[in-house]
Amino acid sequence: MAKKPLRIGLVGYGFMGRTHSNGYKRVPDFFPELQYQPVLKAVCGRSEDKTKAFAEQWGYESYETDWNKLIARDDIDAIDICTPNDTHGPISIAAAKAGKMVLCEKPIGMSTAEGEEMVKAVEDAGVANTIFYNYRRIPAVTLAKKIIDSGKLGRIFHYRANFLQDWTINADVPQGGAGLWRLDAASAGSGVTGDLLAHCIDTAIWLNGRINDVNAVTETFVKERLHSGTGKKEPVKIDDACSFFCHFENGSLGLFESTRYARGHKALYTFEINGEHASIRWDLHDLHRLEYFDHADEGEVRGWRSIHVTDGEHPYMDHWWVPGLNIGYEHSFVHHVADFLKSIEEGTPCEPTFKSALETQKVCDAVLASAAEKVWKDV
Ligand SMILES: NC(=O)c1ccc[n+]([C@@H]2O[C@H](COP(=O)([O-])OP(=O)(O)OC[C@H]3O[C@@H](n4cnc5c(N)ncnc54)[C@H](O)[C@@H]3O)[C@@H](O)[C@H]2O)c1
Numbered sequence: 001m002a003k004k005p006l007r008i009g010l011v012g013y014g015f016m017g018r019t020h021s022n023g024y025k026r027v028p029d030f031f032p033e034l035q036y037q038p039v040l041k042a043v044c045g046r047s048e049d050k051t052k053a054f055a056e057q058w059g060y061e062s063y064e065t066d067w068n069k070l071i072a073r074d075d076i077d078a079i080d081i082c083t084p085n086d087t088h089g090p091i092s093i094a095a096a097k098a099g100k101m102v103l104c105e106k107p108i109g110m111s112t113a114e115g116e117e118m119v120k121a122v123e124d125a126g127v128a129n130t131i132f133y134n135y136r137r138i139p140a141v142t143l144a145k146k147i148i149d150s151g152k153l154g155r156i157f158h159y160r161a162n163f164l165q166d167w168t169i170n171a172d173v174p175q176g177g178a179g180l181w182r183l184d185a186a187s188a189g190s191g192v193t194g195d196l197l198a199h200c201i202d203t204a205i206w207l208n209g210r211i212n213d214v215n216a217v218t219e220t221f222v223k224e225r226l227h228s229g230t231g232k233k234e235p236v237k238i239d240d241a242c243s244f245f246c247h248f249e250n251g252s253l254g255l256f257e258s259t260r261y262a263r264g265h266k267a268l269y270t271f272e273i274n275g276e277h278a279s280i281r282w283d284l285h286d287l288h289r290l291e292y293f294d295h296a297d298e299g300e301v302r303g304w305r306s307i308h309v310t311d312g313e314h315p316y317m318d319h320w321w322v323p324g325l326n327i328g329y330e331h332s333f334v335h336h337v338a339d340f341l342k343s344i345e346e347g348t349p350c351e352p353t354f355k356s357a358l359e360t361q362k363v364c365d366a367v368l369a370s371a372a373e374k375v376w377k378d379v
Pocket of ligand 1: 011012014016045067083085105132133134179195
């Protein structure tokens, strides 16, 4: 079958630039049934030396140092945005206006207002779009969705999620600049809420439905940090930690916590869902397992079972190795790229679209407003 090329223009060659590039490269070998094949046409970064080196290492045909030039090129079909949060809006709106498909990292943007403009831009232009809330495509998480949708849990009472890290405890870590833009509110928009809880919220909405209202508390433990841009100590305006309660539309209660001050935890994303008949829990550090408790099991053998999500009948796993062999974090991006290619083949949306991801942004904004005003906030 002759393949149709999908010519990619990637913006940003950091952590996500690498995971996405790996996704584009792996897909043709592991999802050979897809009609579209990614072509690594150009990568864009601000430093010419580093962008050129990345292009050579990863096999991009060319490079640009200004994303406006990348978007203006006729030989690019899709712009993939892997840059800090303050750039998502401007780049995606310009790309959509130029008629390019837009793939963008999470969160959608800096605020609900900006997200709404981004949704309008892709919808007015009628271009394919998606936001990389990649955890949906870890097979064990996709399996959780299948189990919940089958009704096996019955009525859901509780949804609990944590995303814990410890990398900013040292007050000497500066804010701003390469890798540390996450601590600078001007680039990141918010702290753990937009960075980490956004993932938990996206998964929660996908698995358990809409969130109606929230009650949050945030804290900034280190109040001032050296700013890489100004060279001076500046106030820290991001949330270092955030916890919130919420009501879901289905009547269940939610409890979420995220921090970068949980000594010993590097990236501990966990969720647990308790239903009338069964419960489910998942842990990023053991990402190929889904824990499942079914109250209908015979009493003597009833208990939490650990499903090793590696069988051919499990989501995505028929594309990988033989049953019993794990895949990892990077495969969630391979799956996202594969699903995007499938969606343009079929003319269907690739979830989460910009519009779906805006729901997560609305919850994040309500969480931050609730913490600032010390009141419950409707989403
Ligand atoms: N889906 C996930 O699990 C996940 C994980 C990490 C980060 N992210 C998101 O991905 C995005 C990037 O994060 P990262 O960890 O890759 O950051 P990073 O700091 O590793 O890389 C950012 C890249 O953007 C480049 N850049 C910054 N401004 C630019 C501009 N104006 N033009 C061109 N290039 C520019 C930087 O030079 C760098 O190459 C963020 O929005 C973040 O929230 C998502």
